Amino acid sequence: MVNTALPTLAPGSSRSRGAGVRRRTGTAYLFLAPFLILFTIFVIAPAVFGLWISLHLWNPLIPSQPFVGLRNYIQLFTPGSLTSGDFWQSMQNTGIFTIGSVPLLVIIPLVIAALLNNKIRGGSVFRAIFFAPYVLGVAVIGVIWKYLLDPQLGVLNHVLGALGLPSDIPWTVDVPWAWFTLIGVTVWWTLGFNTVIILAGLKGISPDLYDAASVDGAGTMRKFFSVTLPGLRPVMMFVTTVTILASANMFGQSYLITRGGPGHATRTAIQYIADEGLSQNQMGAASAMSYVLFAFLAVISIINFRLQRERN
C-alpha cells in the first residue's frame, strides 16, 4: 500500500547505467518474488477471473454459466433495468459518505497529530486514547452505536432531552441524520489510524527547519503552513488516498447501524454488490458493478496523485 502510494524515485539518470544496475534490479526482483507470487495468486488472478465472471450470467448455484458478453455492464447503464436504479443509488450513497467523511478524516487527525507532536505531559496516553477505537472491529462499534443512538431508547437522545433539546432525532433510522451517524461513527472509529501515520510523518520533519523558521521570525501558524504541511506532503497523499479508498469501500457501518435504510437511502455500493453477488447469487452482475466501482476509484486516485504530486 505504502509502496504504491508514495511517488517513485525518478530514474537515476545521474547514475551509471549498465550491468551493475541490471544485476541490482535482478536482485530486487528476486526479493520481491515471494510477495509477487502471493500478489498474483490473491489479487491479480481473482481480479482477472472477476472480469471473466462479469461477462457471464454467473449464478454459482445453477449448472451452467452462460456467456452474455457485456450485458451485465449494459444493464447498469440502462435506466429502468433491474440493477441500474439500485446500483446508481448505492454509488451515490457511497459518494455522499466519501465526500462527508474524507475531509474530516484528514483534517481532524492532522490537527490532533500537530497537537500531540508538542512535548506535552501524557502525550502517549492521548495517542493511545485516540487510537483505541480503531482496535475494535466493525461489528463491535456497530452494535455499540446502534444502542447508543437508538431513536427512542438510546443514550444520546435521552441526554439531549435532559438538556431541553429535541429528544426524538432518528439517528439510525432516517436521513439525513443517519449520514451524520455513519460519518461520525466512522470518524471516531478510524481517526486514530490516520493520526498515528501523520504523527510519524511529523516526527520525520527535521527540527532544524523549525529552528530556521523561528530565526526568520515565523510564528506558529506560519510554521505550520510553511514547514509542517510541505514536509507532510507524501504522508498526506498516502493518508488521503487510503482514506478515500476506505470510505468508498464502506460496508459494515451501514450494514449494521442503519441496515441501508430508510429504504435503500444509506445502502453503499459495496453493500449492494455484496447483496447482489453473495445473497442473490448474481455473481456476474456483481462483478460488473465491482469493475465500474473500480473504474471510478482508479480515476479518483489518479486525480488525487496528480493534484498532490510534488512540484519540481
Added chain:
Amino acid sequence: MRRISIRRGLLAGAALGVGILLAACSGGTGGNAGTVSGGKYTGPAVTISFWNGWTGGAAPVLVPKLIAQFNKEHKNIVVKDVPIEWGNIAAKMPLAIKAGKGPDVAVLHGDDIATYAAQGLLLKSDAIVKSLGYADADFPTGLLKAGNYQGSQYAIPWSVTPLGLYINKDVLKKAGLDENAVPTDQASYVKALDALKAKGVQGEWVDGFVFTGTFEFESLVWQFGGQLYNSDVSKATFNSDAGVKALTWMSDLVKKGYSPAKVAQDGNINALIGGKTAFNWNGVWQTTNDAFSKVSWTAAPVPQIGTQKAVWSSSTHWVFPANKGQDPNKTKASATFVQWMNDHSLDWASTGELPAQNSVRNDASLLTKYPNLKTFLGELDYAHYETVSPGIANANATITTAVNEAVLGKKSPKQALDDAVAQANQLLDQNKAQYGG
C-alpha cells in the same frame, strides 16, 4: 490500512476459494440422483454426517445429547453432528453437495428448500416420507406441503416458529386496563391502544425491518384475505387491496399516535421489556429471551385485524442431499435418524421453536415443561409458511423495503407496495429464467 488490506485479503481469498470450488465442480451432477426409500435401517454399519445451523442458544447442548443417545440406541449408525452457522451453510452446502462432500442429512429453512431442489441438490424424498409413515395429518396444516416443490416432496418438517403478540402486563395495569384481558380482534386492540394513548403510552411500536415489521405485514396481508404471490409464484401480489390495507394499518399506527415515528430494529421488543410499550408482534423465539425474567409478561395469539385469522410462521425441515455418489444406505440410515429425532423433539421447545410433529406437541408434558408456548400452539391452525419458490429470498427482500418506506413515511403504502411489486416481478422473472420452474 490494516483494515483495508485485511478486507482485500478476505475478498480476494473468498473470490479465489469460490473460483477453485467452481472449477472443481463445473462438471458436477446437474439432475437428481435417484430416489431412496427410508424405513428402519438394517444395513451395514454407516457413519452419516448431519449439517445444521444450530450454533447458538440451547441447541449446542441439547443436540449432542440427543445424538449421543441415538448413537447408543443404534448399533449400525453413527451420526456425526456438524453445526455450522446458517450463513456459512448457505455458502458451502450447494458446492459441497455438487462435489460429493456434503452431508447425508441436513436441516434447512422452509424458504431455502425450493432453491436447493431446483438445482438438483436434494433427493426426492416421497418414498422416504411414505416409508416413515408420515402424512399431512402428522404435522400442522400445510407444513408438509411447504417441503413440496413441483409435485415432489423434498423435506420433512422439524420445527415451526410463528409470530405472537407479546404483552407487558405491568404497562396495561398502569394504564388502568385489565392486565389479563387480551385483545383478540381489531376493535379490542384499538380500544386497548386508545386507552394506553390516553395515559401517554404508545401501545405498539411498529418497525420497518424484517424482524419483525415484515412478519407483521405478511400476517396482516393474509388476515385481509390477500396473498404475497400468485399460485405459481410468477407474479407478486402483495400490492393488492389486502396488502394496501395491511400496510395502511401499520403506517396508521404511527399516524394515529399509537407508535413513535422512527423505530429502530428491535427497538420495540426492547421497549416492551423496558416497560415503555404494551404490545409487540414477535416470534416464538422471544420466549427464551432472558431479559423477560424481570418482566410481568404474557404472549397471546396475534389479534385478528383483518377479515380472517392468519399468522406468519417460518419453519425448518429435514432434507436429504443428493451428493454426487450418495450412498443409499447412508440416506436410509439418515431417514431412521430423522424419524427418531422427530419422535424425541419435545425438548427442542427449549430453543424457542415448536416441534413440528403433532404427537410431540400434543404431549401434555410439553406445556408442563414449557408453559409459555401454549399461545403459539393454537396459532398453528391458521399459520402461513414461507413461499416455496427457488431464489424467492430476493423478491421477499422487496417486501421489507416497502414496509420500511411506508412505516417511515417516505412513501404512501400503495406507492411503496407498487414499487416493490414492480421490482419483485422482475426478480421473479430472473429467478424463473435461472432456476427454471
